[in-house]
Amino acid sequence: MAEVTTAEKSSAKAADQAAPFEPKIIGFLCWWCSYAASDMAGTSRLKYPPNVSIIRVMCTSRVDPAFILRAFAEGADGVLVAGCHPGQCHYVSGNYKTAARIGLLKKTLSQLGIEDDRLRTEWISAGEIYKFAEVMSDVTEKVRKLGPLNWRENFEPK
């Protein structure tokens, strides 16, 4: 049985229209690594799609799984959580906690029928500006391919 994506479920087939679908993605970036990388990418004038809206947190371990669910509920098509590489967390072990929490959340999301690619974790150190730009493009493209999530129509009780 072919998998029915959330986009196919939704009635609005925006993809058929002339304008390409521009996904809305929320990015939770840790201040010490990934946010610094975004800063550096900016000063280095790297180009990447503007679809990811960044929310700065001190550490990805501040990201309550509830925030991610709320982001989806309020209309985000994808969520990116980016922090320091394992072993390089400014707060010793915050990224390990995040990895554990996101792992559990992903299971819940898959049970709801939300595709794996809509929630992504990445470890980007402050110096990895090219990786940062690459991740930004990649996450945008992947979510664009999945189409809009349309939480209200697909997941909220009518």
Added chain:
Amino acid sequence: MAEAEEQMVKLTIDGIEVEARSSETILEVAQRLKIDIPTLCFYRFVKPYGACRMCSVEVTIHGKSRFVPACSYQVRDGIEVQTRSEGVINHRRMLLELMLARHSQVPVIRELAREYGVDTTRFEEMPSEGCILCGLCVRVCSEIVGANALTFVKRGTDRYVSTPFEGESDTCIACGACAYVCPTNYVKVEDVRSRKYVFSELALGPTTPIHIPFAAAIPGIPYIDAQTCIHMQTGGCGICSIVCEPDAVDYEMQDSFEEMEVGGIILATGYKTFDPARAKQLGYGKFDNVITSLEFEHLSHASGPTEGKFVRADGTEPKSVAILHCVGSRDKNFNEYCSRVCCMYSLKMAHLIREKVPDAEIYELYIDMRCPGSGYEEFYNRLLEEGVHFIRGKGVEVSDRPSNPWAKPIAGGTAEKNGQLFVRCEDTLLGVPRELPVDMVILSVGIEPAEGVEGVARVFKISSKADGFFMERHPKLAPVDTLSDGIFVAGCAQSPKDIPDSVAQGAAAASAAMSLIDAGEVTLEPITSVVDEDVCTGCKTCLLVCPFGAIARDEEKRVAVINDALCKGCGCCVAACPSGAITQRGFDDIQIEAELAALLTS
């Protein structure tokens, strides 16, 4: 005996009355008085031997006089010593006559004989090979070095010094002490294998195990290389501790770890040079006459292995030299960044070579000349006028044979000779490939982050850039700060830079650190977490997740309490709190949800 040694005695030497310790010898007292007594078999640090008798002096005691060797005769109370009486002179002349009979070819003996007016000998001549049998080498080897590799063989006129069974000694450690003390230079240490200059080995020049690392080292204190020190390796020698008057030599010293409390840390971990063996096509390590810029620096230095003479591995002077820029830098195979210092030091090398070998052909093979800096462009112009050939094109290959062996040597190129090298490059200004026959190739190696900087970055929780250098807080506005408070960077730890830039950044980092310390207090970020005591159930989940131990449980109120000074504000307890009792200032749920709403409804 010890008490007897402390006794002071009075004696006269050449009419001078002196006081001396009874443990001293006449020679020691005389040397203190700057009275010259000739010696051959005497050396301060080995026991007196009294073999050569050249130091004989006339001692009068209780009205009787006799000749004694000054080196081994301990002074006594009331003795009268004559070092240059007629009897002494005659005695020495006789000794010299005897020695001339055997050692007339030894310069030291001839010199002494001339001094005492002895030209000929009345005795039957039995020329020796130059050894005067003073026994210094034997004694030094056993007493100081402790190797016992030398010994006297046979007796009487057949006596000579040799290694046991006259073979290559097993116990000899080739320290050279015997050759050093030999008064006639008869003992020589020879390398039994034929060797060439090995630039990497000789990089700092031959040196003794105890030495000051280099001429301008800070601190300028000698250190002992435990790997080559005879004392450290065999327990012998120890001469440095004997000669050091303030008694500063300590063989027991060990590496130690010290803990210091500081208010700021400056990371200036420096750099290492690119290992050109990684670029196999350049022949480093394969051809003897391909050296790095740093090896050239040692070679051209006045205190280097060749005392500043610029030579090839076989000791001949190179007549043509190619300097290859950007080795390991601006190269996608190795490091993409520019190492910044190589253009200038390559120019300096060309200038030094021009000075040492005025008629040498010098080629600079560059991609771009990067000479920004005070006076740098002027120096480049000067080099252009010094007749250095600048070829715009990277040296791509170094070979020991020409690409076309039948082609006639290029005009100006030397005929094929031992160690001739061929450098291939593309002259991008002429648009032709070129091949330069040269005698020597110098690789201008680039700068890389120092060994182990990843570990340093992890310890201080700072970030590194993609190329491995430490990342500053902001490339323009905070060039010496890092993302960790109180940690600063300076010099090549941050990026390749030359000495003026490193000095400037070092000074900037020092003042940044000082201003932090001087303030006397640290401003904490106002982003710590707080517990709502009315909601907290005291479940201790937050205690488990806090990496800093900043949360404790108030047993009386049965709630969690956060220590503001310890809390670093990561907020992981906020996300973990099952009852939602903890909020992070500046990052509370309402604020983040408001951000979400604002971003998603726009």
